[in-house]
Amino acid sequence: MILINLDTPLEELRNHLFYLGFLNSEKEEVLSVEKPGEGNMNVVLRIKTNERSFILKQSRPYVEKYKQIEAPVERIDVEHQFYESIQDDNLIGHIPKIIDYNESEHILILQDLGTCEDMTSAYETREIKIKTLLKLIQFLNIIHAKSTPKDFPKNMGLRQLNHQHIFVLPFMENNGFQLNDVQNGLQELSLPYKKDAALKREIKKIGEKYLSTGNTLLHGDFYPGSWMTEGDNIYIIDPEFSFLGFAEFDLGIMTAHLTMITMENHFLDVILQHYTHKVDSKLIKQVTGIEIMRRLIGLAQLPLNRTLQEKEMLLKMAKKLILP
16 A cells, blocks of 8 residues: 655656556646645545546545544545445535545545535534525435445444544543643533533443444534535535444434534424434434534534633533433
8 A cells, every 4th residue: 555645746646546547548647736625534635637636535544633543444445335325316416426446545536526615614603504404404314315235334443433532532531632722721611521420321322322233324424524515515525434323323413513503502403304214303412412522522623712601501501412
């Protein structure tokens, strides 16, 4: 496996891509390489040639943003199989097209979506348009209805990593996270939740369910970093956390981030009105609460400019969702 990076010499990169069969012909030359945005899990590069532009994603045996954290290199295969599984007329134009794939080099070549931006700016603007929300719900309606092959990857290695960072580490008193480096006073604010035995028992139950196998194809990381916008169009990207699980997980993650964006808690009602499959609303609420908590007091911090008082309000709201 040859690692491709932003600083790989263009001629060397061109020769490697040609060897792998990714280039159209001997006449196709690599003109430039750039980062299309901030990636967390994988190396993501925009490669421009004399004929076209495409996105190259390569997974490594660690998290690209946090190289000290090991992660299964096979996750790019999960992403590839997810895109293959959700081919649907109603999703054309909302997911990137697969151009090519090389399993041994852990490289996925995707359509370049151009000047799209992810929706993490919503944490700053504190708003989400209703038409955007309805589109996101519709995407989950389609994805969750998909009949997937029985051999769809269990993705257990990445799920175990995610499980630690969602359900375990944020609620440990001595987890090594320096929360006061994020915001002064946040460490002290987190302590009552880390010491709450009843809360942690309920979180543990949901965590065990997350690690079990279900029958619904999930995106697995359905939050603003995976939602790309270009004008009124929305693209869904980065499904490397995908697996067969319970629909309430995707729905709860989405609800949590909508809540943190707007500081309002009515989104579950809207989602339940427009989501077409049978679900457990209590379980959605619990996932929502856990995701809010772990994003506030865990390692995976968001660009969330909120006062300590606002975070306290969110944490109290989250606890009520988990332990109604």
